[in-house]
Amino acid sequence: MTILVFGSTGQVATELRAQEPGAIFLGRDRADLTDPAACAAVIREIHPDAVINAAAWTAVDKAESEEEAATVVNGTAPAAMARAAAELGVPFVQISTDYVFDGTGSEPFRPDHPVAPLGAYGRSKLAGEQGVLDAGGIHAILRTSWVFSAHGANFVKTMLRLSETRDKLTVVADQIGGPTPARAIAEACLAIARQLAADPSKGGTYHFSGAPDASWADFAREIMALAGRDTVVEDIPTSAYPTPAKRPANSRLDCTTTKKVFGIDRPDWKAELGDVLKDLGAKA
Numbered sequence: 001m002t003i004l005v006f007g008s009t010g011q012v013a014t015e016l017r018a019q020e021p022g023a024i025f026l027g028r029d030r031a032d033l034t035d036p037a038a039c040a041a042v043i044r045e046i047h048p049d050a051v052i053n054a055a056a057w058t059a060v061d062k063a064e065s066e067e068e069a070a071t072v073v074n075g076t077a078p079a080a081m082a083r084a085a086a087e088l089g090v091p092f093v094q095i096s097t098d099y100v101f102d103g104t105g106s107e108p109f110r111p112d113h114p115v116a117p118l119g120a121y122g123r124s125k126l127a128g129e130q131g132v133l134d135a136g137g138i139h140a141i142l143r144t145s146w147v148f149s150a151h152g153a154n155f156v157k158t159m160l161r162l163s164e165t166r167d168k169l170t171v172v173a174d175q176i177g178g179p180t181p182a183r184a185i186a187e188a189c190l191a192i193a194r195q196l197a198a199d200p201s202k203g204g205t206y207h208f209s210g211a212p213d214a215s216w217a218d219f220a221r222e223i224m225a226l227a228g229r230d231t232v233v234e235d236i237p238t239s240a241y242p243t244p245a246k247r248p249a250n251s252r253l254d255c256t257t258t259k260k261v262f263g264i265d266r267p268d269w270k271a272e273l274g275d276v277l278k279d280l281g282a283k284a
Contacts, residue, residue: 003193004046006031006039006081007054011149012095015186016054024048031055033073036080043084050193051085052093053078054186060099060121061244067120074124079131086137091196091203093189098145098177098209100126103248106176108213110254111143111205119245129205138200140192142185142258145209145251146219148269149182150279155216159223160282163231173217173235177251178209181276184267188258195262202261207253210269226274227282 003020007013008027017025024046031039033055043051056074057063063070078094085092099122100115117123132139148154162169188208195202214222220233238247255266 001050001194001197002046002048003190004043004048004051005054006033006052009152010054011147011152011154011182012185012189013054014151015149015183016052016189019186020190033077034069036072036077039077040080040084043081043088047088048090050091050093050197051081052189052193053081054095054189056095057121057124060119063120063124064244067124070120070124071127075127075131078128079135082132082135082137082139085139086135089138091138091140091193091200092132092135093193093196094128094132094139094141095185095189096129096141096143097122097125098143098248098251098253100129100143101248103250105250106252108252108254109207109250111207111257118248121245138196139203140196141205142189142192143205143207143253144180144185145177145253146179147182147185148179148273148276150276151182155219156223156273156276157280159220160227160280163224163227163229166231168232168234169220170234170236170240171217171220172238172241173215174237175247175249175251176213176215178211178213178253178266179219179269179273180208180210181267181269181272184210184272188262188264191264192262206258206261207255208258208264209253209255209266210272211266213252222270222273223277227277
């Protein structure tokens with residue numbers, strides 16, 4: 001099975017390469033998401049058996065001042081890719097985000113819950129979801145949250161870096177979600193792509209996040225504990241850490257249908273965190 005992956009150096013793309021080295025990976029040199037037509041043309045040229053889009057504009061705060069550019073990358077490009085995949089009759093897997101929701105309440109968001117993004121990043125990713133749906137092909141939209149790995153920039157690496165010079169860290173405690181290992185997302189995307197190729201009726205929108213749900217402060221404390229750091233984590237409210245983009249207070253995702261349809265369980269983020277820390281040479 002020939003799998004075409006948009007993305008080459010990001011967290012999920014790096015994990016996809018480790019798990020599926022025979023896949024074709026497209027970096028910006030060959031598929032720049034600021035040129036949606038070129039991305040679609042590559043799909044038609046290669047004619048793969050499945051396409052996974054692991055590339056995106058992930059600078060949440062920067063999107064607030066550059067929404068048009070973010071929407072091209074996160075919205076227009078995936079839509080063009082999905083149309084090309086639909087023309088060829090091959091599955092298209094699009095990674096999306098909890099930011100398409102407004103973050104209200106305390107119950108996990110179901111895939112069919114009404115969307116209401118709080119900012120530019122969420123709107124840009126929602127545009128991508130709608131474009132994939134409008135393409136009308138075999139597809140899976142996989143919403144996830146709080147991605148971490150030993151690669152790229154992420155919360156785990158930031159906390160480790162800060163703990164090297166600080167005795168105390170203040171971390172937001174009123175945003176709750178599921179930290180999700182990039183390795184597990186890659187594994188899920190590959191499984192979904194293969195299952196869609198065999199049974200297109202499984203297409204739809206799904207959720208995938210790590211368990212158990214936790215606050216950012218809880219996540220930080222687990223990082224310190226497993227890394228053997230003495231740095232104390234102090235809880236603060238979101239209001240004490242203002243950012244250009246508003247973050248969802250509730251990022252819990254209901255992953256029931258992902259398990260039911262694809263047989264994919266929520267990953268244990270604490271266990272995966274230990275592996276990531278080991279890869280970073282930071283395990284106690």
